[in-house]
Amino acid sequence: MTAPDIVSAVTLLAGATFCLLGAIGVVRFPDTAARLHAAAKPQTLGLLLILLGTAIRVPADTVMALLLVALLQLTTTPVTAQIVGRAAHRIKAMKRPNVVLDELGTRDQPPAPPSTR
C-alpha cells in the first residue's frame, strides 16, 4: 500500500461515515426543518471527502469533473434547504415542543434594527 492509497482509503471511509451520520439525522430528527440540517451538512462534507478520495485515484483529466460536482453541491444545497425549509414552515410542519423560538412566526416583535441608518 502506497501513501496515496492510504489517504484515499481514509478520506473515502470518513466520507462514508459522514454520509451515514447524515442518514441517521434524517431518520431521527423531529421535523422536516431539522432533517434538512442532516441532509445539508454531514451529507455535503461526506460527499466532498468521497470526491477527494476518488480524485486521488483517478486520471487527472477526470478530476475537473469531480471538482464540478463539489462546486454544484456547495452552491445548490443551501438553496434546497431554504426552499424546503420555508415550505415546511408555511404549512406549519414543525413540531412545536421542539421549536423553542420562532421569530418568523412572531414577526410583530422584530429584533433590534440594524445599527446603521
Next chain:
Amino acid sequence: MAVREVLRQVRCRRLGAVGLVVVWVLLWGSLSPIVLLGGVLVAILVIGVFPLPALEHRFHLRPLWILVLFARLLVDLVVSAVTVGWQAVRYGSRTRTGIVAVPLHVDSDLLIALTANVTSLTPGSYVLEIDRRHRVCYVHTLPLHGRSDAERQRREVWAVEERITRAVGTDEQVRVVLEARRRRERT
C-alpha cells in the same frame, strides 16, 4: 424572444456566459472545437431562456479575503457536520430547534445572497426565509435552547456577513459592516 434582447442579455452577463462554457467543457472533459462551440451555443441558449435582472451593485474582489472566506468555509463545514451528526446520534428526536431573525447591515442582492448561502454551510444553521425589503434573514438553528443561543446565532451570521463583504463588497459596504461591528462591541 427577440434576438436583440438575447444579445443584450449575453452582453450584460459576459462573466456568467464564460462560467457556463467552462462548466460545459468540464462536463465533457475535453477542449475540442466542437465541445467549445457546443458550450457557447448552450450558454447563449441558457441566458436567452432564463433572463435575469442585472446586478445593480458593483463589487470588488479581494483575493486575500476570498481565501480567508474559503478556508473558514471548509473549517465551518467540518465543524457543522460533526455538530449536526453528534446531535442526531445523541439527542435525535429530542433535539431543540428554533428560527432566529437576523437583521443584516448590507443592502445588496449579491452580498445578501452570498451571506445566506454561506450561513447555510456553517454550524447548525440554514437560512429559510429572506425578507429582502427589510434586509432580514430568518435562520433555522439546531440546536437552540433559548435566547442566548439566538444571540450567538445572530453574531455568527454577522461574522459571515463581514467576511463576505470583505471578500467581494465595495469599500463603502466594508465601512458600513465594520462600523456596525464597532457599535455592537461598544454596547
